[in-house]
Amino acid sequence: MDWYQTLFELIDMRSFSNLWYWIALAVAWSTTSHWVLGVPFDMIQRAARHGGQAATDMEDMVRINADRLLYIAGVSGLWLLGIVCAILTTLALLGFWYWVEFAQAVFLLAFPMTIVGILSLNAARVIRDTHLQGVALQKRLNRHRIHTQIVGMISIFTTSMWGMYQNLSLGALGG
Secondary structure, three states: OOHHHHHHHHOOOOOOOOHHHHHHHHHHHHHHHHEEOOEEHHHHHHHHHHOHHHHHHHHHHHHHHHHHHHHHHHHHHHHHHHHHHHHHHHHHHHHHOOOOHHHHHHHHHHHHHHHHHHHHHHHHHHHHHHOOOHHHHHHHHHHHHHHHHHHHHHHHHHHHHHHHHHHHHHHHHOO
């Protein structure tokens, strides 16, 4: 028996039955909900509690990250949109037309993250256009975080239901 076969017997390489996929999914969503427009959520909470320099630092970070996001979208937004749409379409076709389980797993992670990216661009535009500061900015960031968490909950639920379906249907077929 060679090492390659031993490795593949030890680690199940199918996506939805692999523990590492679920760990990566949990880490991706917890990280995404912790960093609100590139600002850690604990910094937003500290700014709300203490104000002063903490609030100024948070507002500066939000302004820098929002301007950065909007600059990238303005300079290369159409190219990025085309590339992301092409990648998502390819993953969807490979995953759900040709039944490539790895493509399904990546699509079920990438598509909701794309929705969060769109929500982030919208929040950055609103913050820049309305010049939000102080409590109004903190409320907008909290609302954006809640929206991100809702997308994450729906995504994790959908992914786990699809993963269970895949594991049960492949188990019924014998592998």
